[in-house]
Amino acid sequence: MALKLRDLTLGYDRHPAVHHLNLDLREGSLTAVVGPNGAGKSTLLKGLIGEISPLEGRIDRSARRLAYLPQLSEVDRSFPVSVGAFVAMGLWHSAGAFGRITGTAAAKVAEALAAVGLTGFDRRPISALSGGQMQRVMFARLLLQDADLILLDEPFTALDTRTAGELLQVVKRWHGEGRTVLAVLHDLDAVRNHFPDTLLLAREKVAHGPTAQVLTAENLFRARQQSEAFVETAPVCDRVELGAA
Amino acid sequence: MSWLIDPFTDFVFMQRALLGCLAISLGATPVGVFLMLRRMSLTGDAMAHAILPGAAVGYLVAGLNLGAMTIGGVVAGLIVAVLTGAVARFTTLREDASLAAFYLISLALGVLLVSLKGSNVDLMHVLFGTVLALDNAALILLCAITTVTLATLALIFRPLVLECADPRFLASVSRWSGPVHFIFLALVVLNLVAGFQALGTLMAVGIMILPAATARFWASSISGMLIVAAVAASIASVIGLLMSYHAGLPSGPAIILAAGCLYLLSLGFGPVGSLFTRAFPRPHLDA
Numbered sequence: 001m002a003l004k005l006r007d008l009t010l011g012y013d014r015h016p017a018v019h020h021l022n023l024d025l026r027e028g029s030l031t032a033v034v035g036p037n038g039a040g041k042s043t044l045l046k047g048l049i050g051e052i053s054p055l056e057g058r059i060d061r062s063a064r065r066l067a068y069l070p071q072l073s074e075v076d077r078s079f080p081v082s083v084g085a086f087v088a089m090g091l092w093h094s095a096g097a098f099g100r101i102t103g104t105a106a107a108k109v110a111e112a113l114a115a116v117g118l119t120g121f122d123r124r125p126i127s128a129l130s131g132g133q134m135q136r137v138m139f140a141r142l143l144l145q146d147a148d149l150i151l152l153d154e155p156f157t158a159l160d161t162r163t164a165g166e167l168l169q170v171v172k173r174w175h176g177e178g179r180t181v182l183a184v185l186h187d188l189d190a191v192r193n194h195f196p197d198t199l200l201l202a203r204e205k206v207a208h209g210p211t212a213q214v215l216t217a218e219n220l221f222r223a224r225q226q227s228e229a230f231v232e233t234a235p236v237c238d239r240v241e242l243g244a245a
Numbered sequence: 246m247s248w249l250i251d252p253f254t255d256f257v258f259m260q261r262a263l264l265g266c267l268a269i270s271l272g273a274t275p276v277g278v279f280l281m282l283r284r285m286s287l288t289g290d291a292m293a294h295a296i297l298p299g300a301a302v303g304y305l306v307a308g309l310n311l312g313a314m315t316i317g318g319v320v321a322g323l324i325v326a327v328l329t330g331a332v333a334r335f336t337t338l339r340e341d342a343s344l345a346a347f348y349l350i351s352l353a354l355g356v357l358l359v360s361l362k363g364s365n366v367d368l369m370h371v372l373f374g375t376v377l378a379l380d381n382a383a384l385i386l387l388c389a390i391t392t393v394t395l396a397t398l399a400l401i402f403r404p405l406v407l408e409c410a411d412p413r414f415l416a417s418v419s420r421w422s423g424p425v426h427f428i429f430l431a432l433v434v435l436n437l438v439a440g441f442q443a444l445g446t447l448m449a450v451g452i453m454i455l456p457a458a459t460a461r462f463w464a465s466s467i468s469g470m471l472i473v474a475a476v477a478a479s480i481a482s483v484i485g486l487l488m489s490y491h492a493g494l495p496s497g498p499a500i501i502l503a504a505g506c507l508y509l510l511s512l513g514f515g516p517v518g519s520l521f522t523r524a525f526p527r528p529h530l531d532a
Contacts, residue, residue: 049417068417079282079410080465089407092418097404125465145418 001062002027002149002180003048008057010040010047016055016237017043019203025182027062027148030175032195032211033184036227039202041184042071045151048182063149063180065093067142071153071184075134077127083137084109084122090144112140115173117166132163139170150174152183156190168194188215202226252490258377262486265379265387265443266500269452270478272391273436275398275471277457279429282409282467286454288341291348292430293437293450295325297355300441305362311382315438322434325351330427374445376496377489383442390439394432401425406467444497451501452478459508462515477507 003025010018018040025031033041046052048059049068087109088101095101113119116136121129129137135155142150152171156164172194174181182199185191191198191211198214200206202223207214252259280289299321303313325347332347333340379387398405404421407414408429416422433453440449460473485500514521 051413051416070413073411074413075411076282076284076409080467080470081406081410082466086410089411089414092407095403097401097419097421141414 001025001060002029003063003182004058004060006058006060008047008059009055010043010052011055012043012052014055016040017203018047018201019237020057021201021205023199023205023208025180027180028175028178029197030171030181030195031183031197031199032191033182033199033201034186034188034191034215035201035206035223039223039227041201042153044201045070045153045182045184048151061149063147065145065147066149066151067145067147068151069138069142069153069155071157073138075126075138077129077134079126081126082122083113083118083124083126083129086126086137087112087122087140087144090141090146093145108144109140112143115143116140116170132159135159136163136167139167143170148179150179150181152181154184154186156185156187164190191215203230248491249487252487258379259486259490261379261384262376262443262496263482265376265384266452266482266486267479268384268387268391269436269440269443270456270482271475272387272394273440273449273453274456274460274474274478276394276429276432276436277453277455278460278467278470278474279398279405279409280433280454281457281461286458288344289433289437289450289453291344292322292325292433293441293446294352294355295348296322296351296434296437296441297446298351298358299324299355300438300446301355301358305358311380311386311442315386315442318438318441319434321351321355322437323431326427326430326434330430370445373495374441374443374448374497376443376486376500379443387439387442390435394436397428397432401428405429444500448497448501451504452481455501455504455508456481459504459511459515462511462517462519465517477511478504481507 001024003023005021005023008018008021008023009016021044033044035041043052045068047054048061049066084106088105090112091101091105091108095105109122110119113122116139118133118136118140121133126134126137139155155167155171159167168190171181171183183195185195192215195211197209198211199208200214200219200223204226206223206226207219253263277289280286296318299317299319300314301317302321303310303315303317307313325344328347329340329344332338332343404415404419404425408422408425412422415425436453437446437449440452444452456474456478457470459477460470463473464470481504482500484503486496488494488503489496489499512519516522
């Protein structure tokens, strides 16, 4: 298993956003995370990379190295850095704070830029890029990170179909290389067409498994209901064990 | 020509002032460039005020003693930096508000301490510096701080740039994020302390920020900005000292005003994103 979550609860100020989640993620699986707004999808990813600590439960991951694409990137787009230098950040794992950026590294950067359709952009400043181009740059950097577990938070939101399609090919390439990918998505058609597995989340796990079995009308209805019925101000956790009953 | 050179060849105190100012120009400006790139320009100003009570305590204990005031200033600055960072990390208050709170407390404490014992002359001394009366110890201190600053910046350059450009990414791939932020704040404090020996607490931040802001209108890469900023600060130092010598102006404000003039000129006519280039853009595809 690339990732094992046991009774994982994540939240802010003791208010859970992800509630008692159990999950096993196979190595090399390509999984979409789907659910209504406020279902805890982004929180789950933040928990997995360690940006927030679990309130309860455990995260076990066998992955040596993970990469994360946040939903709202905190990249300062006015920062005076070239596309090539920005993408080269993805080589941190091999270069670190003090290592040399070698000629092979430059070749890797060029290769990653080519893979996302930005050949020849390496000397441009990131401030000159469009939103779609910037997302391609983010993907190029992810490519260089060479991670076993890749977490993507709404990677295709606000992209035109062509850009989204090309970046989807990058995701499929990762899948083909045996990397484990977990992507938060809203476009259910894209999920049905391209993602073998799906996790349907509404603070708690509604369903997880092969996409066709998860994305049923009944499950989606339950997810919406469960998300709305959650009592934000409950003084104690009076959750009924679904499996135990 | 002799107007430009004679003051520096004829008078030792002018040579010392020049050396001190050049040291500050080389050390403080790169720190200022990173402050600007991190949108923390006003943090420099706040930290400059935060140093005051430390210097004042040093002054109360040992009089106008370089070592005591330096150590006091560094300690006070670091305390405020650590408290600010801790409050921002562990409470709901943001870093800017938390810094504002601590530096105001610190400043009030500093003014109170200085006026407890010192005369107004002493207060002016601390606030506006003594660039024309730098002794050997002060010069060695200024040069040492510049050396330490440049060496440290060279070492932490890559994590620092990442921390400025994409802090979340740095945090996701390494543990550098916290340390690099703190090391950088320590450099800010050190250089402000260096600056206040020569230019005073109020003016020290000027030699840090004004050349950095100037550089933004001349260069579009980080290395370009670092070079332009250091050159601009050096030019301002020379012009300021000459104005001070020939017109009998106080030297600290003269240097900062010279830096200010360079900034205003660049703001108007610099080649990168200045008022002039915005008002008269070159036709596209003509680069």
